Amino acid sequence: MTENPPSPGATIGAAGSAHVGASTLSGGPSLISGASVRRGDRVFRGLSVAASASVLAIMAAIAAFLVSEAIPALAKNDANFLTETKWFPDPSTPGGPVIFGIASLAIDTLVSSLVAMAVAVPVAIGIALFTAYYAPRRLARPLAYLVDLLAAVPSIVYGLWGFFFFKNHLGGLVLWLDRWFGWTGLFHYRPSALPGNQSLFTAGLVLAIMILPIISAISREVFVQVPRQNIEAALALGATRWEMVRISVLPFGRAGVTSASILGLGRALGETLAVALILTQVYDINLHITENGGITFASNIALKIGEAENTGTGALIASGLVLFVITLAVNSVAQLLIRRSNVEA
Amino acid sequence: MAKSIDVSDLNIYYGSFLAVEGVSMFIEPKSVTAFIGPSGCGKSTVLRTLNRMHEVIPGARVQGKVLLDGEDIYGSAVDPVNVRRTIGMVFQRPNPFPTMSIYDNVVAGLRLAGRQPRAKLDAIVEKALRGANLWNEVKDRLKKPGASLSGGQQQRLCIARAIAVEPQVLLMDEPCSALDPISTLAIEDLIQDLKGKYTIVIVTHNMQQAARVSDRTGFFNLSAVGKPGRLVEMDDTQRIFSNPTDKRTEDYITGRFG
Ligand SMILES: Nc1ncnc2c1ncn2[C@@H]1O[C@H](COP(=O)(O)OP(=O)(O)OP(=O)(O)O)[C@@H](O)[C@H]1O
Ligand SMILES: [Mg+2]
Numbered sequence: 001m002t003e004n005p006p007s008p009g010a011t012i013g014a015a016g017s018a019h020v021g022a023s024t025l026s027g028g029p030s031l032i033s034g035a036s037v038r039r040g041d042r043v044f045r046g047l048s049v050a051a052s053a054s055v056l057a058i059m060a061a062i063a064a065f066l067v068s069e070a071i072p073a074l075a076k077n078d079a080n081f082l083t084e085t086k087w088f089p090d091p092s093t094p095g096g097p098v099i100f101g102i103a104s105l106a107i108d109t110l111v112s113s114l115v116a117m118a119v120a121v122p123v124a125i126g127i128a129l130f131t132a133y134y135a136p137r138r139l140a141r142p143l144a145y146l147v148d149l150l151a152a153v154p155s156i157v158y159g160l161w162g163f164f165f166f167k168n169h170l171g172g173l174v175l176w177l178d179r180w181f182g183w184t185g186l187f188h189y190r191p192s193a194l195p196g197n198q199s200l201f202t203a204g205l206v207l208a209i210m211i212l213p214i215i216s217a218i219s220r221e222v223f224v225q226v227p228r229q230n231i232e233a234a235l236a237l238g239a240t241r242w243e244m245v246r247i248s249v250l251p252f253g254r255a256g257v258t259s260a261s262i263l264g265l266g267r268a269l270g271e272t273l274a275v276a277l278i279l280t281q282v283y284d285i286n287l288h289i290t291e292n293g294g295i296t297f298a299s300n301i302a303l304k305i306g307e308a309e310n311t312g313t314g315a316l317i318a319s320g321l322v323l324f325v326i327t328l329a330v331n332s333v334a335q336l337l338i339r340r341s342n343v344e345a
Numbered sequence: 346m347a348k349s350i351d352v353s354d355l356n357i358y359y360g361s362f363l364a365v366e367g368v369s370m371f372i373e374p375k376s377v378t379a380f381i382g383p384s385g386c387g388k389s390t391v392l393r394t395l396n397r398m399h400e401v402i403p404g405a406r407v408q409g410k411v412l413l414d415g416e417d418i419y420g421s422a423v424d425p426v427n428v429r430r431t432i433g434m435v436f437q438r439p440n441p442f443p444t445m446s447i448y449d450n451v452v453a454g455l456r457l458a459g460r461q462p463r464a465k466l467d468a469i470v471e472k473a474l475r476g477a478n479l480w481n482e483v484k485d486r487l488k489k490p491g492a493s494l495s496g497g498q499q500q501r502l503c504i505a506r507a508i509a510v511e512p513q514v515l516l517m518d519e520p521c522s523a524l525d526p527i528s529t530l531a532i533e534d535l536i537q538d539l540k541g542k543y544t545i546v547i548v549t550h551n552m553q554q555a556a557r558v559s560d561r562t563g564f565f566n567l568s569a570v571g572k573p574g575r576l577v578e579m580d581d582t583q584r585i586f587s588n589p590t591d592k593r594t595e596d597y598i599t600g601r602f603g
Contacts, residue, residue, distance in 0.1 A: 137403065229436065229438060229440040230440060230442070230443070231401075232398065232401065232436065232440070233436070233440040233441070233442060233503075234442075234453075235398065235401055235429065236396065236398055236429055236433070236434040236436075236507075237429065237430070237433075237453060237454040237457060237506070237507075237510070238426050238427070238428075238429040238430030238431075238454065238457055238458075238510070239426070239457055240426050240457075243457055247442060247445075247453060248442065251442070251443075251444035251445075252443075252444070
C-alpha cells in the first residue's frame with residue numbers, strides 16, 4: 001500500500017484535533033523506570049491539556065460574543081434573515097422598518113467563489129503537473145519557485161491590479177461569453193450595451209488568480225511524492241507521459257488536490273478587499289454573472305462596518321456567522337471526500 | 346511471436362558515471378536467460394536498457410545497439426512507448442496500481458492501447474490470471490483493490506498485467522526476492538510455462554533458481570567499486586554451473602567470491 005501524502009487537509013482540521021495530545025499520553029508505567037521520565041510525561045501532559053483547553057476557551061468566548069451581538073439584531077429584523085436580499089439594518093427614521101437578509105450575500109459569495117474555482121482548479125492542476133512532470137528541470141525549478149512566490153503576495157495587491165488593470169481588459173472575453181453562452185442562463189447578451197466589467201465574473205477571475213498559486217503549490221508538492229515504482233509501473237506498460245500521469249499520478253494526488261482546492265475555496269469565500277474594490281454593490285439576485293453588481297459577505301462587512309449603528313453592527317456579525325458556518329460546512333465536506341478517497345486507495 | 350535480442354557494445358551511463366561497459370550478447374527467442382552477479386554490478390541496469398526504461402531516470406543514457414529481431418530499439422525513429430508495449434517488465438517489488446481493482450490492473454496495459462469490448466477484456470483477464478497462476482485465488486474478487494492481495498499474489502498480478510498485452514519479451518528483475526518459497530516455486534513454474542511463448546530474461550541472486558529456470562546464464566562482475574560492471578561470460582546454464590570458462594565465474598558460483 002502507498003502511504004498517503006502528508007495531506008494538507010490535515011491542517012484544516014488542526015484546531016479540532018488539538019485535544020489528541022492529552023489522551024494519547026496517558027499510558028501505563030514505563031519500563032524504563034525512572035521518576036524523571038514520568039515527571040516529563042506529566043509536565044507535557046499538563047502543558048498540552050492547558051494549551052488545548054485555552055484554545056477551546058478562546059474559541060468559545062469568541063463564539064459567545066458574536067452570538068450575543070447577533071441575536072438582538074436578528075430579533076429586531078422585520079424581514080426574513082435568510083431570504084431577504086436588501087441590507088437596511090439601521091432605520092433612517094426612528095421606529096422605521098429594520099430590513100436585512102443574506103440571500104444576495106450568500107448567492108453572490110458562492111457564485112464568485114465557484115467562478116474562481118472553475119477557473120483556478122484546472123489551471124492550477126495543469127501548472128502543478130507541468131512543473132512536476134513535463135517541464136525540463138532547468139525550467140521546472142524556477143517556475144515552481146515563482147508559483148510559491150505568487151502564493152505569498154497579499155490579496156490587496158491582486159485586488160488593486162484587478163481593479164485598475166485586469167477588469168479593463170476583459171471586455172472581449174465577456175462579450176464572447178455573453179454572445180455564445182447566453183443559453184446557459186449565466187450570461188446575457190444585449191447588443192447595445194457595453195459588457196460589464198465590475199461583475200461577479202470579474203471578481204471570480206481575480207479571485208481565481210489569487211487562489212491559483214496556493215492550489216498549484218500544494219498540488220505540486222503532492223504530485224512529486226508519487227512513488228517511483230508507481231510511475232515506472234505505468235511507463236513499463238507502455239504508457240505515454242500523459243497516460244502515466246492519468247493512471248499513476250492523479251489517483252495518488254486526488255486527496256491532496258482536493259484539500260488544496262478547498263483551502264483555495266476558503267480563501268475565495270472570505271476574500272474581502274479585492275472583491276469590495278471590484279464589485280459595484282447591488283443587493284439583488286442576478287444570475288447573469290457578467291452583469292455589473294453583486295455583493296459578498298466579506299465585502300459587505302468591509303463596506304458597511306463604518307456606517308453601521310447598533311442593529312447594523314449586529315446584523316453584520318450575524319452575516320459573518322453565516323459565512324463561518326458555510327466555510328465550516330465546506331471544510332467538513334472536503335474532509336469527508338478526502339477520507340473516502342483515502343479508504344478507496 | 347517471441348523475438349530475439351541482440352546487444353552489441355553497450356555502454357550505460359548515469360549522468361557522467363559509466364555504470365556498465367561493453368556488453369554484447371545474443372538472446373534466443375523462446376528461451377530463458379538469467380543474469381547473475383554480485384550486487385551493484387549492473388544487472389538491473391542492463392535489463393532496463395532492454396526496454397528503454399533506463400532512460401526514464403534523469404541524466405541516464407545509453408550508447409550501443411540493442412536489436413529486437415534485427416530492429417534497433419534505440420533507432421532515432423523508434424518511440425520508446427512502443428518498445429515498452431512490446432517488451433514487458435516485472436519489477437523486484439510488486440507494484441500494482443494501488444487505486445485500481447485486480448481486474449483493472451490486469452487490463453491497464455490493454456486500455457492504454459485503446460478501448461476494448463468488455464467481453465474481450467473479460468476473456469483476457471481470465472487468460473492472463475490463469476497464465477500467472479492466480480486465477481483460482483482471485484476469481485471471486487476481481488473488483489477488490491490489487492493492493493489487498495498478499496505480496497506473492499501482487500507479484501503474480503504484476504506478471505498477469507505484463508503478459509495480458511502479449512509482449513514479445515518479458516524482463517523480470519529479481520521477481521521472487523520478496524516472496525516466500527511457495528510463491529517463488531509458483532513463479533518458477535510459471536516461467537517454465539511462459540517460455541513456450543515469450544523470450545524471458547530474469548535477474549536473480551538465487552543460483553539454484555538460475556540453474557532451475559534458465560537455458561542460458563550471463564555472469565556480470567565489476568573489478569572494483571566505482572568501476573563499470575561488465576558481462577564476464579554468457580553460456581548455456583548447465584555449462585556455467587558445471588564448467589565455466591572464466592575463473593571469476595567459477596569463484597562466484599562456488600561462493601569463493603571476493
Ligand atoms: N538511479 C541511479 N542513479 C545513479 N546510479 C545508479 C542508479 N541506479 C544504479 N546506479 C549505479 O549503477 C550501478 C549498477 O547498479 P544496478 O542497480 O544495475 O546493480 P545490480 O547488479 O542490479 O545490483 P543488485 O543486485 O543489488 O540489484 C551501481 O554502481 C549503482 O550504484
Ligand atoms: Mg538490481
